[in-house]
Amino acid sequence: MIGYQMVGTNKFDESAAFYDALLGELGAARMMQEEGRFIAWAVAPGQPAFSICRPHDGEDATIGNGGMTAFSVSDTATVDKMYAKAIELGATCEGPAGPRGEGGFYAGYFRDPDGNKCNFFSMSPPAP
Numbered sequence: 001m002i003g004y005q006m007v008g009t010n011k012f013d014e015s016a017a018f019y020d021a022l023l024g025e026l027g028a029a030r031m032m033q034e035e036g037r038f039i040a041w042a043v044a045p046g047q048p049a050f051s052i053c054r055p056h057d058g059e060d061a062t063i064g065n066g067g068m069t070a071f072s073v074s075d076t077a078t079v080d081k082m083y084a085k086a087i088e089l090g091a092t093c094e095g096p097a098g099p100r101g102e103g104g105f106y107a108g109y110f111r112d113p114d115g116n117k118c119n120f121f122s123m124s125p126p127a128p
Contacts, residue, residue, distance in 0.1 A: 004040060004049035005069045007116040008061025012036060014113050015052050018089050023050065025085055026073065061114060068109075068117040075122050076106045082120040083108025094119075 009015040016039055020030070028041040031049060040051035050069060055061050073079055076097075083097040087110060094117055097108030107121035 002048050004042075004051055006040075006051040006053055007063075007069065007112070007114070008055050009052045009114045010054075010061050011113050012052070012054055018091075018113050019050070019052060021089055022082070022086055023071075025082060026071070063111075063115040063117070068119065070107075071118065071120045073120050073122050076124060079106055079108050079120045079122050083110065086110045086112075086118070086120075091118075 019039070019041060023041045026043060028043045028050075031040050031042045031045065032051075033039040036054070038051060038053040040049040042049040050071070071082070073082060080097045086108075087093060091110035091112055094109035094111055095107070097106070097120075099106050104124040105121065106124060107119045109117065109119040111117050
């Protein structure tokens with residue numbers, strides 16, 4: 001149902017390098033771009049994409065309070081790996097990787113170089 005998620009950036013080159021390295025770990029690659037204005041990454045054509053852009057109105061990009069992009073991965077080990085990679089690439093911690101609640105939800109939260117909040121998460125069935 002969701003086609004793509006877009007966040008604004010004031011640090012286009014830094015943000016592009018951050019997401020090239022981070023999303024490349026999941027096998028995502030640039031699928032569309034307009035030089036210096038917009039980049040979208042996806043793991044395959046027709047799959048949901050994540051993108052960065054400079055705001056069309058020419059104003060500074062701002063982050064939303066309460067907004068977040070959640071990247072779904074296959075298992076908790078991948079959550080741990082991707083969260084650690086984000087931090088290694090300069091993201092700031094918004095909640096270390098670990099279980100949340102009792103429903104099998106496992107996530108690691110971070111903010112990218114522009115301050116956009118994201119996470120990597122996995123759903124595991126709760127232990128019987």
